[in-house]
Amino acid sequence: MIRERAYPVDPWHIRETRLDLDLLAQSESVFALGNGHIGIRGNLDEGEPHGLPGTYLNSFYELRPLPYAEAGYGFPESGQTMINVTNAKLMRLLVDDEPFDVRYGELRSHERILDLRAGTLERTVEWVSPSGQAIRVRTVRLVSFTQRAVVAFLYEVEPLDASCRLILQSELVANEQLPPMSKDPRVAAVLDHPLQSEEILEQRAGGLMVHRTKASDLRMAAAMEHFVEAPGKHEVTTEGHPDWLRTTVAAKVGPGQKLRVVKLAAYGWSGSRSLPALRDQVGAALASARLDGWEGLLEAQREYLDAFWDHSDVKVEGDQEVQQAVRFGLFHTLQAGARAEKRPIGSKGLSGPGYDGHTFWDAETFVLPALTYTQPAAAADVLRWRHSTLDLARERAQTLGLQGAAFPWRTIRGQECSAYWPAGTAGFHIGADIADAVRRYVQATGDYDFEREVGLELLVETARLWRSLGHHDRHGRFHIDGVTGPDEYTAVVDDNIYTNLMAQQNMFSAVEAAKRHPDLARQLSVDDEEMASWRDAAAAMHIPYDRELQVHQQSEGFTRLQEWDFENTPPEAYPLLLNYPYFDLYRKQVVKQADLVMAMYLRGDAFTPEEKQRNFAYYDARTVRDSSLSACIQAVVAAETGHLELAHDYLGEAALMDLHDLHQNSRDGVHVASLAGTWISLVAGLGGMRDFNGQLTFAPRLPSRINNLEFSLLWRGLRLRVSVTADEVTYSLRNGGGAARLVIHHHGKDVEVTQVKPVTVPIPPAGPVGPPPTQPAGRAPVRRAPQD
DSSP states (O other), X not given: OOOTTSSOOOSSEEEEOSOOGGGHHHHHHHTOEEOSSEEEOOOOTTOOSOSOOOEEETTOEEEEEOOOXXXXXXOOSEEEEEOOOOBOOOEEEEETTEEOOTTSSEEEEXXXXXXXXXXXXXXXXXXXXXXXXXXXXXXXXXXXXXXXXXXXXXXXXXXXXXXXEEEEEEEEESSOOOOOOOSSHHHHHHHSSOEEEEEEEEETTEEEEEEEEXXXXXXXXXXXXXXXXXXXXXXXXXXXXXXXXXXXXXXXXXXXXXEEEEEEEEEEEESSSOHHHHHHHHHXXXXXXXXXXXXXXXXHHHHHHHHHHHHHOOEEESOHHHHHHXXXXXXXXXXXXXXXXXXXXXXXXXXXXXXXXXXXXXXXIIIHHHHHTTOHHHHHHHHHHHHHTHHHHHHHHHHTTOSSOOOOSSBSSSSOOOOOIXXXXXXXXXXXXXXXXXXXXXXXXXXXXXXIIIXXXXXXXXXXXXXXXXXXXXXXXXXXXXXXXXXXXXXXXXXXXXXXXXXHHHHHHHHHHHHHOHHHHHHTTOOHHHHHHHHHHHHTBOOOEETTTXXXXXXXXXXXXXXXXXXXXXXXXXXXXXXXXHHHHHTEEOBSXXXXXXXXXXXXXXXXXXXXXXXXXXXXXTBOOOSTTSHHHHHHHHHHTTOHHHHHHHHHHHHTTTTTTTTSOGGGOOOHHHHHHHHHIXXXXXXXXXXXXXXXXXXXXXXXXXXXXXXXXXXXXXXXXXXXXXXXXXXXXXXXXXXXXXXXXXXXXXXXXXXXXXXXXXXXXXXXXXXXXXXXXXXOOOOOOXXX
């Protein structure tokens, strides 16, 4: 776990002031850079020491076997694993004849800074070689938001005391040696050296390499070029091998002088394009980067992020750690999706190999809401990718004996890659999560062209799945049996409330969209009878309720199950799934992550305020938060039910998930959903934002330790700014022209906002609040201490 305050609190920077080799892997995730197409981990420039090397291209993967003790009908036969592609980060330095290695000699100082406004990672080092030669090294790197295929590096070396001979070896390296990624020898064999060389091209100051995967048959190309500034005589040469290309710069440099090398690199991949086409593609990307040069790339990166922060920034006064963390989270969310362009967003983005690089339901449910209201084009592109995989989802549904489309629980390309049914592919709710993301995007943007081209078909095919997966009982009630909701500790259950309510909304949304586009609906073979069946099923949806306890049941019979013995569960036994058999978890009242509580957020229109109070108290006492997806949603519902200090505590946990490595697995990549969830905790939690039935509503309230909260939303082309204090809130519009107006609900009352004048309204007194909810023994979130 990263020690508290390992990164000093700074509103716009993540700063590492000393190098801790024991935390290299975690810091490599924190300092990862990406743009949704390319991701590079924050490895040291010299390559060693390292925790986990990593360079990734979105959706570039290798196939691997999925081993089963016993095969079963419908089990996926192979999985997909995102692989470490050709590494362009490597720039090894020799000072006279000694390698620059932070483990040897004297490391006088070492600082790295992730600049959230510049979009760069900067490193400054002072080092004395074993023979006594002192140097200063400054490096800067970026993954361009404006040039999707481009990565750029600056490497400067300055002798401090005496002249020395500097040799800089800049490389492209494929098939790097990695720590074991799987204990299964069959899987390990597939992932060992997954790239086969197809072409290598050497030039004086760089070159190009083309490789192909062995099983998935995907081709990638990487190219590099160097620009050298040296005070006197210097040499530049390049040599190559099927798996590496090395450009060497040799120069003699005196005190007060610098060797300065700019390295431009470009990446591309395809499953269908020819080798010459891909070679030319990365060559063109490199030419484009060369046209702008280092300074031009820096300027474009800053301008892109200036625009992003202008309409996406969240300001938090009173909790400096959360202020830093929410910007860190927004930055990584942007890096995961900005230039994904019809590709998925994985649970770790492109910051590490966790979960094999797979995308899950959390992309649509946690990441896309933040993007929908800040970067809607990026959200639309992820849904276009889902639409591109519809044929595979229909095929999967047919395999399962269902109609419509059964989207995979985890995947890269669109095929199901989950080898475990109960906590994986039984999570059919992913179809409704995708439908919810479609509904939200269309509602927030008014983009009905998107609904025609993409949204309607997604809504129709997921509605068909629910109608065939569920059934009416003899009393006419509609049930969905044998599924797993968000809580993976309660698997393969009947009538999971989250699933049922989201499926209900899915079917109603499909009917409404079909009515808006009747011609297209007919092309999809939707008729009045089918729409009537969706309406009937949705209207008759069974919602389990325990009348004795006066709480909803997470699933049918949940409140009858045996209670988990939290008092005698030691702290070291968490996460429970690693220390107890699943069968024991499945049969007791223990909740891994917000499930019914999440339903009360996303389908809050289906519960009364009193039901929310009782439900939250009941389920908070049974939720252990063994998933990083839980704290942010608990923060939202804690705020809605009036428990503002608890909401602040949960907000802190979600926000610091990676900066403090709270789940001790940030080494595999950042938790993009939890980082995006920090935005949700603030905007939907403390800001009280909801969008039920096409109406934008707010019910803001702040905990005692936060003085002011400001955020912006995009709604129907208008930029709404919300500024909340303890007593009042100000709503203002931007980018809409003088005639722009927006009617919102503020604590249940209509408020008209125009661009002419901001509107300030009071926050009404809070209603009665029940006793503070309790949490399982030892699992209460850390209290947010007052900030200096």
